[in-house]
Amino acid sequence: MTDPIITVADVHVTFTTPRGDVQAVRGVDMVVSPGETVGIVGESGSGKSTLARAIVGLVEVDQGSITVDGRPVRPVRGRRSRADAATVQMIFQDPYTSLNPRLRPIQAVAEAVHVCQGLGRKESRVKATELLSSVGISSTQSRMKIRSLSGGQRQRVSIARALAAEPKILVADEPTSALDQSIAASLLNLLRKIQSERGIAVVFITHDLGVVRYLAHRVYVMKEGVFVEDGPTAEVFDMPKHEYTSNLVSSVPSIRTRVPSPAQTPE
């Protein structure tokens, strides 16, 4: 096995709130191999988004360590170094707030190319056009104001902007849950294409079991700040070992599992 590109060791994250300290993540271990898609599935309050933010250095870890591409992750103060940006990029749930609506896609992506790759203005625009076209944004759309694009188109722009850094890892926090099903489907195809063509490792955070089953090679099931189960996705879904996992899976009766469990009566 190749060296992991992400190593999370005994990580704890605590938030201080007016009502007292909240332990969002309470000691998790996780490894991600280069080019692998790993799902973190959990319900609201499970700590999955906090963990994702810790991996990209957006929240401070108060115990344990996170190593990404051989370097320890330090919480971001001000701007991240070019090397850190080049390693991990994040895509957020809400394409309506993660992009400046007054910019045009070409500007948003060219700026990222310029900052991350140090290319000149003209070369950055050429590279940005390429990236936008690779995520399915036409040259006409790339010159429209971002606010006039649909949610699915904006999420594609977010992906193109993330790719501008030529990252080795993409952390995606519920990138499709604000989208309609027919739009989400083509976005998931796009993420799979990017992952396989560019060999990027993807950490996909979601509450949607269907998405994780479809997309992830391996899955971590998170509940109340800890992982209750992990393993190859098919195994975890078809033969859950933890009661919570089987509860989750049975809450979505339509979910396609490949090995029928003994409890399932054939139609």
Next chain:
Amino acid sequence: MPSDLGTDNARSPSSTVADGRLTDELLVVSDVRIAVRRRHGEVLVVDTANFTLPAHGALGVVGESGSGKSMLSRALIGTLPRYGGRVTGGSIRWQGRELTGLSEQEWRTIRGTEIGYVPQSSLAGLNPILPIGEQLLEAVSKGQRKADAANRARVLELLDLVQIPRAKQVISETADQLSGGMRQRVVIAAALAQRPKLLILDEPTTALDVTVQAGILKLVAELRRELGMAVLLTSHNLGVIEMVCDRIMTMYAGAVIEIGATSDVRRGPLHPYTKALMDSRVDEADPAKDLLTIPGEPPTTGDWPDGCRFWPRCPVAVDACREGGQPKMRAFGERWSACLQTEEWL
């Protein structure tokens, strides 16, 4: 067939209006059009909505954003004006009574009494600082908050009905002390207070976790059987509808385009859009293959194409599909489809 309710659930009234059996339909919606005020005037958000719902039926309305499903459900409880909308044509008959054109005062005798309503956000349905018991008393005594013994007993009975444990404590708590799932159960309890014959639920579980969602949907299915009421549930999620409803109605760009028994639609939808929705479901997809997708995006409200509104994205569209207005629904046995090519593409 395990259910005796499944067969007559939602006919398209264009034929049943002439049909004498129609009298036992609770709800008959014919050619309803809904317009919403926008900056540059009124825009149609729903037209050619035709369907019926019998007593005890459970109809699921599936559609993506902009399909008009929420506006349609608001039209059925007379709250369109709150969203700048109004019914501009057609008819909504509720137990034989015409609902379009009712005054707010007249609506109050129906909304919350004969037709219960559960909105998407349980917070929208509850006062955050008033104790749960007070709010349910209000629902039980029609706004008078009359705390006599009978009403108090009814409040506890309602909490019991929606399977809330420790009901006696919950009545003195406020909404923000409850979890999202518990809040949604309280909203359902309030909607049931006047023993409605129809419960409308508009995306009732969208904001909830899957395990909580499963519990709420199971509850709705049980309540429907126990109380013998009809259910109309809107969702963008076919899986949610399948857990509760015996009929599915698909909407696209303001039009009803398919109605059929859930089992039939699952086995083989009649409209290419319903089929595309089924095929692009990630929960049933084979991870070894790309997801099937629908090219393009739905048309913007107010900018619907001529002809069938799905034709720009449709894999089986022919010239005839691009002309005229939205095609009318046609019957195929117990099922209905608005696709001109239904016979050809199946």
